Amino acid sequence: MIVGKRKPFEEIKDLIGPYKKVLNVGCGTCVAVCLVGGEKEVDVLSAEIDMARRLSKEPIDIDSITVERQCDREYLEVLDDKVEGYDALLTMACGAGVQFLAERFPETPVLPMVDTTFIGVNQGVGWYEERCRSCSSCVLGVTGGVCPVTMCAKSLYNGPCGGTNHGKCEISDDQDCAWHMIYERLEKQGRLDGIIAFTPAREHENQVPRTTIQPGYKKPESEQ
Amino acid sequence: MRLEYPANVRIVRVPCTGKVDVMLMLRAFQKGADGVYCVGCLEGTCHYNAGNLRCRERVEHVQSMLDEMGMEKERVRMYNLSSGEGPTFAAYAKEMTAYIKEVGPSPLGTAQNKDE
Ligand code: SF4
Ligand code: SF4
Numbered sequence: 416m417i418v419g420k421r422k423p424f425e426e427i428k429d430l431i432g433p434y435k436k437v438l439n440v441g442c443g444t445c446v447a448v449c450l451v452g453g454e455k456e457v458d459v460l461s462a463e464i465d466m467a468r469r470l471s472k473e474p475i476d477i478d479s480i481t482v483e484r485q486c487d488r489e490y491l492e493v494l495d496d497k498v499e500g501y502d503a504l505l506t507m508a509c510g511a512g513v514q515f516l517a518e519r520f521p522e523t524p525v526l527p528m529v530d531t532t533f534i535g536v537n538q539g540v541g542w543y544e545e546r547c548r549s550c551s552s553c554v555l556g557v558t559g560g561v562c563p564v565t566m567c568a569k570s571l572y573n574g575p576c577g578g579t580n581h582g583k584c585e586i587s588d589d590q591d592c593a594w595h596m597i598y599e600r601l602e603k604q605g606r607l608d609g610i611i612a613f614t615p616a617r618e619h620e621n622q623v624p625r626t627t628i629q630p631g632y633k634k635p636e637s638e639q
Numbered sequence: 640m641r642l643e644y645p646a647n648v649r650i651v652r653v654p655c656t657g658k659v660d661v662m663l664m665l666r667a668f669q670k671g672a673d674g675v676y677c678v679g680c681l682e683g684t685c686h687y688n689a690g691n692l693r694c695r696e697r698v699e700h701v702q703s704m705l706d707e708m709g710m711e712k713e714r715v716r717m718y719n720l721s722s723g724e725g726p727t728f729a730a731y732a733k734e735m736t737a738y739i740k741e742v743g744p745s746p747l748g749t750a751q752n753k754d755e
Contacts, residue, residue: 462665463665
C-alpha cells in the first residue's frame with residue numbers, strides 16, 4: 416500500500432494560513448489502512464486545527480468528510496455539490512489523491528496534510544516499511560524477491576558495489592546490504608547462477624508521467 | 640466506603656482504558672473541559688493485556704497535540720490504580736483539580752464554542 420505521514424502541525428497551520436472555512440477530505444483506502452488519512456485521522460486533525468485556531472483567536476469553520484478513494488473519479492463525484500463555499504480543501508490522501516482532487520476542483524486551493532512516503536508493508540500496527548519504488552521494470556524474479564532498487568542504498572540493479580561489508584551496507588551497520596541478501600536468498604533456493612543475468616539500467620532521463628492501460632481496456636474516445 | 644472527591648469531575652465510564660481513543664479526549668477539550676485524565680488499572684494487570692498501556696500512549700499523543708496547539712500538556716494525564724483503591728481514586732481527582740486551579744480554566748472554554 417501507499418504509506419504516508421502526517422505533516423508537522425506547524426506546516427499545516429502555515430498552509431491553511433488565513434482561510435476561514437475549509438473542508439478536510441480523507442481517503443478511505445491506503446492512507447486509512449496506514450492510519451494517517453482515514454475517517455478517524457480526519458476527525459483528529461480537524462479537532463486539532465479547530466482548537467489551535469480558537470486559541471489563536473482566529474476561529475476557523477472546518478468540516479470533515481472521507482471518501483472511499485481520492486484517486487478514483489467515481490468517488491470524487493460525491494464532493495461535487497459539497498465544495499462550494501469553502502475557501503480551501505484540505506486533503507489527507509497520498510500525493511496522487513491530492514492531485515486528482517485539485518484537478519477536479521481547479522478553482523479551489525487544495526492543500527496536502529500528509530507527506531506521501533513510500534510503497535510499503537505493514538510490519539505491525541502503526542509500523543510500516545518501504546519495499547518498492549515503482550521502478551516500472553520489476554526484477555524481483557531474478558533477485559530472489561529482494562528489491563535492489565529499494566533495499567540497496569545506491570539502487571544498484573546488477574550486483575553489489577565495493578562497499579558491501581559482511582552482510583552490511585557501507586552507509587551504516589544498521590543497514591543490510593541488499594545484494595548480500597539477494598545472494599543468500601538465491602543460494603538458499605539453488606538459483607545462484609541466475610544472479611549473473613544482466614538487467615539494463617533504468618532510463619532516468621526525460622521522464623514523463625507513466626500511464627498503464629490494462630489489456631482489454633482502452634481510454635474512452637473523448638480522451639484520445 | 641464513602642469518599643469525597645471534587646464535584647467538578649465528570650466521570651465517563653469505559654469498559655477498559657483501552658477503549659479511550661484520541662478523539663474522545665480531544666472532544667472533551669473541544670467542548671471546553673479544563674482537563675482530562677484517564678484512570679486505568681495498574682500496569683501489568685490489564686484484563687485485556689495492554690488496554691492501559693495503549694491508553695497511556697494515546698494520552699501522550701494528546702499531550703503532544705496540546706503542546707502543538709499551545710495548551711498546557713499536563714491538562715491531559717494518565718493515572719493508574721487497582722480496583723480496590725478508592726482513596727487513591729479520590730486523591731487523583733484532588734491532584735488533578737488542584738493542578739487545574741493552578742493553571743486556570745481552559746483557554747478554549749472561554750473562546751467561542753462551535754459545538755454548542
Ligand atoms: S524492482 Fe523494486 S522498485 Fe522495481 S518494481 Fe520491483 S519491487 Fe518495485
Ligand atoms: S553495500 Fe550493498 S546495499 Fe550498500 S550500496 Fe553497496 S551494494 Fe548497495
